[in-house]
Amino acid sequence: xxxxxxxxxxxxxxxxxxxxxxxxxxxxxxxxxxxxxxxxxxxxxxxxxxxxxxxxxxxxxxxxxxxxxxxx
Numbered sequence: 141x142x143x144x145x146x147x148x149x150x151x152x153x154x155x156x157x158x159x160x161x162x163x164x165x166x167x168x169x170x171x172x173x174x175x176x177x178x179x180x181x182x183x184x185x186x187x188x189x190x191x192x193x194x195x196x197x198x199x200x201x202x203x204x205x206x207x208x209x210x211x212x
Contacts, residue, residue, distance in 0.1 A: 148194035150181050150184055153207065157186075166192075174201075181205055 142165075149157060159177075166174045181188050186205040193200045 146177065146180050147182065149186075157205045159172060159203040166201050178203065179185050185209065
C-alpha cells in the first residue's frame, strides 16, 4: 500500500499530504518500511513531519508532508 502512495506522490506531486498510521506501519519489518517511506518522500523533495500520538487503544503515527518548492 505504501508503494502505491509513493508512486502516486511521485507522479502527481501533490502540494501536501497526510498519511495516517495503519496498524503496525511503524513497527512492521523492524521499522524498515517506515524509514524507507520517509526517506523516499525526502528524496522526492518533500518536507516531512512525523507525529506520534500514544492513545489508550494503540499508538498512532501521522506523517505530514509538503512540497519544498512552495517555500522557495
